[in-house]
Amino acid sequence: MFATLATHHLWWLLALLLIGLEVALPGYFLLWIGIGAAATGVLAWLLPGLSLLAQAIAFAVMAFLACAVYAWMLRPKLRRTESTGERLNRRGAQMVGRRYVLVEPIVNGRGKARVGDGEWLVAGPDLPLGATVEVVKVDGNTLQVRPAA
Numbered sequence: 001m002f003a004t005l006a007t008h009h010l011w012w013l014l015a016l017l018l019i020g021l022e023v024a025l026p027g028y029f030l031l032w033i034g035i036g037a038a039a040t041g042v043l044a045w046l047l048p049g050l051s052l053l054a055q056a057i058a059f060a061v062m063a064f065l066a067c068a069v070y071a072w073m074l075r076p077k078l079r080r081t082e083s084t085g086e087r088l089n090r091r092g093a094q095m096v097g098r099r100y101v102l103v104e105p106i107v108n109g110r111g112k113a114r115v116g117d118g119e120w121l122v123a124g125p126d127l128p129l130g131a132t133v134e135v136v137k138v139d140g141n142t143l144q145v146r147p148a149a
Contacts, residue, residue: 006048007055011041032070036063095120095135099148105129106145113143 005013018034040059044050050058095115103119104112106127112119113133122133124145133145 006045007050007052008041008043008045008048011037011044011055011059015041029067032066033063035066039066093138095143096138097135099132099134100143100145102127102129102131102133105131106133113145115143 015034015038018030018037022030022034036059039062040055043058043062044055100113100115100120100122102111102122103114106122106124109123109126111122111124111127113122121142122145123139123142124133125147127133127147132148134148135143136146137144
């Protein structure tokens with residue numbers, strides 16, 4: 001079967017195998033080597049007379065360059081977005097600084113505010129129904145609020 005395939009097809013098969021392994025064993029490493037194999041396949045397709053040694057060297061260079069692009073360009077950007085993701089599973093922490101409207105007045109320090117399609121318990125100074133509040137802190141499932149400026 002492989003004897004009838006052109007060399008560039010073999011590089012593309014290797015790329016698919018490596019990227020498929022990345023799906024099974026995530027970690028961003030095999031993906032970039034797979035991209036290097038795909039790029040080598042494109043090079044072998046564009047230059048059909050390229051020797052196998054030259055293709056192997058090109059693969060090593062392309063895989064290294066793909067990994068370097070990830071490490072020096074993409075990874076820092078992903079880290080910045082991950083640092084904001086520390087609140088990902090803490091929905092309340094994402095609400096600090098946001099403003100909401102009271103659907104129940106705050107009486108004796110307790111009330112409710114509309115958050116999306118639901119209601120959250122709020123604690124703060126007494127305020128009338130419909131007042132806009134700003135979240136300053138989250139305490140369990142209760143939002144600590146103050147009147148919005």
